[in-house]
Amino acid sequence: MRRLHLGTEGVLAAIIVALCLVLGVTTDTFLTTQNLFDLLNNQSVNMIFAVGLVVVLIAGGIDISFAVAASVVQYVVMTLLMDHMGGGNWWFGILLSMAVGSLLGLVNAFLIHRFRIVSIIVTIGTFNLYFGLLMVFTGGVSIYDVPDWLYYSVPLIDLPASRGSATLYLPVAVMVVMSLATGFILTRTGFGRAIYGFGSSPEAARRSGVRVGVIHAFAYGWLGLCAGVAGLMQAHIVQEVVPNALIGQELPILAAVVLGGATLGGGRGSVTGALLGVLLLAVVQNGLNLLGVTPYAFRMIVGFIILVAITCSNLDKLLPRRAIPKEARQ
Amino acid sequence: MDDIALRAERVSKVFGQSRVLDDVSFELRRGEVLCLAGENGCGKSTLIKILNGVYTPEAGATFSFGNADAVSRITPHDARALGIHVIWQDLALFPHLSVAENIVFDDYVASPFRPLSRRAARHQAREVIERLGVPLDPDTRVEDLSIARRQLVAICRVLRAGARIVFMDEPTASLTRNEVQTLLEITRSLSAQGISIVFVSHRLSEVLAVCQRVTVLRNGTLVGTYSTEGMTQTRLSQLMTGRELTLTPRQAACTGEPVLELRNLSRTGEFEEVSLTLHRGEILGLTGLLGAGRTELAHVLFGMNRPTGGELLKNGKPLTLRSNRDAIRNGIAYVSEDRLHLGLVQNQSINMNTAVTVLDELEKPRGFLSPRRLRELTARWIQRLGTKVSDAELAVSSLSGGNQQRIVLAKWLATQPDVLILDCPTVGVDVGAKAGIFEIIRQLADEGMSIILISDEAGEIWMNSDRVVVLKAGRISRELTPNATTEASLEEIINA
Numbered sequence: 001m002r003r004l005h006l007g008t009e010g011v012l013a014a015i016i017v018a019l020c021l022v023l024g025v026t027t028d029t030f031l032t033t034q035n036l037f038d039l040l041n042n043q044s045v046n047m048i049f050a051v052g053l054v055v056v057l058i059a060g061g062i063d064i065s066f067a068v069a070a071s072v073v074q075y076v077v078m079t080l081l082m083d084h085m086g087g088g089n090w091w092f093g094i095l096l097s098m099a100v101g102s103l104l105g106l107v108n109a110f111l112i113h114r115f116r117i118v119s120i121i122v123t124i125g126t127f128n129l130y131f132g133l134l135m136v137f138t139g140g141v142s143i144y145d146v147p148d149w150l151y152y153s154v155p156l157i158d159l160p161a162s163r164g165s166a167t168l169y170l171p172v173a174v175m176v177v178m179s180l181a182t183g184f185i186l187t188r189t190g191f192g193r194a195i196y197g198f199g200s201s202p203e204a205a206r207r208s209g210v211r212v213g214v215i216h217a218f219a220y221g222w223l224g225l226c227a228g229v230a231g232l233m234q235a236h237i238v239q240e241v242v243p244n245a246l247i248g249q250e251l252p253i254l255a256a257v258v259l260g261g262a263t264l265g266g267g268r269g270s271v272t273g274a275l276l277g278v279l280l281l282a283v284v285q286n287g288l289n290l291l292g293v294t295p296y297a298f299r300m301i302v303g304f305i306i307l308v309a310i311t312c313s314n315l316d317k318l319l320p321r322r323a324i325p326k327e328a329r330q
Numbered sequence: 331m332d333d334i335a336l337r338a339e340r341v342s343k344v345f346g347q348s349r350v351l352d353d354v355s356f357e358l359r360r361g362e363v364l365c366l367a368g369e370n371g372c373g374k375s376t377l378i379k380i381l382n383g384v385y386t387p388e389a390g391a392t393f394s395f396g397n398a399d400a401v402s403r404i405t406p407h408d409a410r411a412l413g414i415h416v417i418w419q420d421l422a423l424f425p426h427l428s429v430a431e432n433i434v435f436d437d438y439v440a441s442p443f444r445p446l447s448r449r450a451a452r453h454q455a456r457e458v459i460e461r462l463g464v465p466l467d468p469d470t471r472v473e474d475l476s477i478a479r480r481q482l483v484a485i486c487r488v489l490r491a492g493a494r495i496v497f498m499d500e501p502t503a504s505l506t507r508n509e510v511q512t513l514l515e516i517t518r519s520l521s522a523q524g525i526s527i528v529f530v531s532h533r534l535s536e537v538l539a540v541c542q543r544v545t546v547l548r549n550g551t552l553v554g555t556y557s558t559e560g561m562t563q564t565r566l567s568q569l570m571t572g573r574e575l576t577l578t579p580r581q582a583a584c585t586g587e588p589v590l591e592l593r594n595l596s597r598t599g600e601f602e603e604v605s606l607t608l609h610r611g612e613i614l615g616l617t618g619l620l621g622a623g624r625t626e627l628a629h630v631l632f633g634m635n636r637p638t639g640g641e642l643l644k645n646g647k648p649l650t651l652r653s654n655r656d657a658i659r660n661g662i663a664y665v666s667e668d669r670l671h672l673g674l675v676q677n678q679s680i681n682m683n684t685a686v687t688v689l690d691e692l693e694k695p696r697g698f699l700s701p702r703r704l705r706e707l708t709a710r711w712i713q714r715l716g717t718k719v720s721d722a723e724l725a726v727s728s729l730s731g732g733n734q735q736r737i738v739l740a741k742w743l744a745t746q747p748d749v750l751i752l753d754c755p756t757v758g759v760d761v762g763a764k765a766g767i768f769e770i771i772r773q774l775a776d777e778g779m780s781i782i783l784i785s786d787e788a789g790e791i792w793m794n795s796d797r798v799v800v801l802k803a804g805r806i807s808r809e810l811t812p813n814a815t816t817e818a819s820l821e822e823i824i825n826a
Contacts, residue, residue: 188445188446189442189443189444189446190437190438190440190441190443190446191442191443193431193435193438193446194435196426197424197427197431197435200424200425200426200427203422204421204422204424207418208422208439210439267425267426267427268426
């Protein structure tokens with residue numbers, strides 16, 4: 001019954017390429033190195049979130065607390081660095097963010113595993129808890145006093161462009177590293193395949209001797225770790241820490257990851273798909289921007305794309321069957 | 331004696347107040363196919379779980395394997411080390427992973443951090459597949475396979491894990507005749523490789539065909555272990571139930587007026603140009619291989635799908651069904667195949683499950699549900715169908731398979747249908763309960779109800795139908811009366 005076998009990732013990639021070509025023809029700014037680099041610079045934070053989230057979705061869970069967790073990480077890390085460690089450096093900052101982030105993720109895993117609470121309820125709880133704590137302790141005040149190493153942007157590739165130069169910054173490299181690491185764990189280790197197995201059929205995995213607690217701890221802990229890194233990168237890009245800078249990002253990222261082939265049922269999804277999902281929404285948004293469409297229409301169009309994409313991926317189930325299955329005819 | 335693979339003695343198990351296993355002995359020879367038989371609730375699954383290390387038996391039990399020393403219990407770790415594996419009825423596979431990954435999944439658990447290669451997994455899987463000689467593609471996702479193929483994957487998986495003793499729990503319950511034959515052949519070839527197999531099945535003909543010996547349990551005690559040589563189905567069901575079951579082929583000739591007429595009814599891709607007439611008081615057997623269009627036809631007759639061609643007449647008048655509510659209103663009832671999931675709301679009470687189809691009626695005249703009338707209705711049907719119910723307020727999941735099937739029947743009979751479609755009503759129901767269900771069906775037909783009985787068991791179709799229609803690849807291939815044929819020849823026609 002499967003037609004052309006591209007897979008979700010193939011279809012997404014084709015759509016993105018097509019969109020880029022259309023935008024390249026209709027605008028003279030889209031297909032420039034500068035614009036494409038900016039797109040990557042701007043989306044690297046979302047992409048880091050997405051590769052973390054796809055792990056949780058594959059394991060059959062869901063997490064909506066990761067974006068506020070990232071805000072908490074920003075505050076905790078900045079406060080520790082500035083008040084107690086005299087500023088620190090890149091390596092120290094990243095490691096500390098990872099540690100605090102995965103700790104927050106492990107809280108989710110612990111509640112889900114130990115008390116058998118559904119992941120969406122747990123993370124709605126921690127979403128509110130983390131954000132509430134953040135607002136109470138910061139009083140809603142931003143931190144502008146960030147370490148020097150975080151304040152100055154780190155250019156990686158600098159190409160001459162029509163206006164000034166096109167530059168790719170550090171967050172893109174971090175995103176690539178996180179994606180490769182996640183992809184390696186998911187596809188090249190037995191543990192990663194066991195996560196797919198657990199998401200596909202928890203009971204079968206349990207009976208095969210998969211340690212469920214470890215799977216939960218890794219999935220939510222890894223998302224926490226990614227969220228920590230993403231938080232640090234976001235603070236680096238905007239050169240300040242604002243308590244409500246990231247809240248509200250969780251649903252668009254969730255939608256992008258689902259667009260990339262993950263399902264809320266578990267067992268499906270890939271890092272490539274998650275990245276392409278984020279990229280598709282970003283290209284659309286960027287294109288609309290360049291075409292001069294009002295920003296108010298963005299959300300409407302993004303919502304529309306998500307609904308159409310999900311409906312298309314379900315078409316097999318909706319259409320009547322065309323032929324009697326082969327096996328019955330034998 | 332080194333040809334004994336596993337011997338268990340004095341095995342008992344107590345759950346709370348009830349003794350579900352009482353001093354049972356069990357012996358399995360190397361390379362033999364043994365059947366573990368008994369009605370639901372006789373202690374079969376408890377025994378399997380003890381032998382597999384899931385449950386701990388009461389003190390006093392001994393287990394020995396070949397020449398090794400006897401132990402007093404089997405831990406899950408022992409079970410694995412000894413190569414004892416169970417293929418549960420639900421198979422416990424991973425639908426989103428490929429066949430190869432399912433087969434090598436135990437490696438993932440055993441060494442989670444060893445980097446892996448897809449090619450190696452595919453190669454290892456192919457080795458096992460070839461050893462078993464089955465048509466499986468290692469790259470297909472398990473969710474795209476039929477149940478029969480999935481079962482083969484499960485078998486490959488335990489083979490790869492080095493199984494020496496394999497328990498198969500109801501392996502044939504959802505397979506068609508041909509698929510069952512394949513499975514039985516595979517079972518034989520495994521036993522030829524020295525693997526011992528314990529087969530659990532309600533289908534006695536299969537048991538007798540494939541097993542060398544049969545161990546019968548009844549109410550937690552051992553009835554005995556018998557050679558299948560010279561054993562008959564009748565004798566085996568007597569041993570299992572402890573009573574005589576007599577059921578003779580139905581001899582009624584149908585002369586009633588037509589109730590439901592199908593004229594060239596088609597639904598693209600499912601069945602084509604099906605014409606048949608159902609008379610009052612008739613039991614029409616509808617059979618054919620799984621996927622031949624039986625269930626699909628039933629769905630159209632029950633208004634769940636629309637036909638793409640042809641027409642349907644009820645009592646001589648054209649009938650268009652827009653939904654199954656239409657069908658119910660027109661006196662058509664359908665008892666689905668998968669009663670555990672589709673037929674009953676398991677955690678709701680027996681009362682509510684029985685009344686769910688007629689809640690509208692019970693709300694008359696004032697629009698409020700009358701609990702008294704609901705209870706009366708349930709009580710009437712429970713009594714009428716001889717269901718064993720201690721308290722109708724209990725969840726329906728507290729009933730045995732046979733009694734659950736009766737509640738599904740009751741729920742549809744409460745709509746007072748004149749056409750009743752039964753889709754495989756005896757799947758997963760044990761011998762004793764099967765006979766009870768057919769008694770009810772026959773009685774309903776005698777009272778004038780028209781019944782379409784869908785089943786792929788030639789025996790029960792032959793025994794209980796006035797007329798048999800055989801579907802093949804979506805078309806009627808034969809129509810015959812059981813009187814004019816034998817059970818064996820009907821079976822041949824179905825599988826031809």
